[in-house]
Amino acid sequence: MRRFVCCSFAIALGLFAHAAQARVWEPSPGHVQVPIWPGAVPNALPHPKPETAGPGARIDNVSRPTMTVYPAQGHNTGAAVVVFPGGGYQMLAMDLEGTDICDWLTSRGITCVLLKYRVPNSGPTWVDGHRYYPKVQTALQDAQRTLGLVRQQAATWGVDPHKIGVMGFSAGGHLVAAASTHFAQRTYPLVDAADRVSCRPDFAIAVYPGHLWVHEDEDADTRDFTDLALRPDIRVVADTPPTFLLQAQDDYVDGISQVLAYFVALNHADVPTEMHIYAKGGHAFGLRAKNLPIAQWPQLVETWLHTIGMLESRD
Structure with a gap:
């Protein structure tokens, strides 16, 4: 009898572990996630680990x-935002920097498209304490494909094709850049007609972005904080879209040199840019920085979208 009980317990435990491992992220009822690649994924890993979703809608692998797609609620402004959650290009913070953001955007009449892009190691990141630069930034491939x-x-989803922007957080902010x-x-090699459509964002919003400053890998005691150069993989051009930048001074994950370096490059290229730096807020606050001045950032973004013509004038 004891052997039977132990065996049954082991089987049940194994099934539970398998179910836990097999759990993947699903959107809320009424929303459907759609694969962005119709067939083979370009530069796919030969033996990827199974995708898992953990506490707080953390997604791995x-x-x-x-x-x-989260349709606009109430008055449809015609604007749309593709949202890139953060996670250091190792995982995705799918609620804090994903569904929370979509709920806010859609409440303002803006269509939200939440991208579950490839991780890990799909962009510049840290692996075993060392900086890692992939030969191919597959997260960028996913972003380009989605924008197309x-x-x-656009017509099917009630979106103005000239009012499609991007918003990203932390590593997602790097993906915005x-x-x-x-x-x-x-x-990547063109797949179909969607890849012949422009993938240029009409506007961009980077919130506590990382992996931008050229000196971020250097020792904090010797790095040159006066040199606000960008990493060579980000080359701002005159057609870079109008950009909104947000960072907290006490962000000790991605310090303000990241956003300052990007601002300097944008300014040098005469790209219309609005930047806000707050004393307090830390990192990865999303929409949850309650009782701090930085919590006003969604209203600032909305006002900025009006000023650049992505939302109707308030006059």
């Missing part, structure tokens, strides 16, 4: 990227 798809489907500077050509 994304090998089949998807997008989930959104623009191709990458998408804003790498749009002249796709970084």
Whole structure:
């Protein structure tokens, strides 16, 4: 009897572990995530680990990227935002920097497209304490593909094809910069008609972005804080879209040199840019920085979208 009980317990434990491992992220009822690649994913890993979703909608091991469309609620402004959650290019913070953001955007009449891009190691990151630069930034491939798809489907989704922007947080902020500077050509072989549509964002919002400053890997005691140069993978051009930047001075994950370096490059290229730096806020606050001045940032973004013509004038 004891052997039977132990065996049954072991089987049940194994099934539970398998179910826990097999759990993947799903959007809320009424929303469907759609694969962005119709067939083979470019530069796919030969043996990817299974995707898992943990506490707080943390997603690991994304090998089949998807997008989930959240339609505008109430008055449809015609604007759309593709959202890139953060996670250091190792995982995705799918609620804090994903669904929370979509809930806010759609409440303002803006269509939200939440991108579940590939991780890990799909952009500049840290692996075992060392800086890692992938030969191919597959997250950028996913971003380019999604922007083309959104623009191709704009009429179907009630979106103005000239009012499609990007918003990203932390590593997603780096992806915003990458998408804003790498749009002249796709970084993958063209798949279909969607890849012949422009993937240039019409506006860009980077919140506590990382992986931008050229000296971020150097020792804090010897790095040159006066040199606000960008990393060579981000090359701002005159056609880089109008950009909104946000950072907290006490962000000890991605310090303000990251956003300052990007601002200097944008300013040098005469790209219309609005930047806000607050004393307090830390990192990864999303929409949850309650009782701090930085909590006003969504209203600032909305006002900025009016000023650049992405939302109707308030006059």
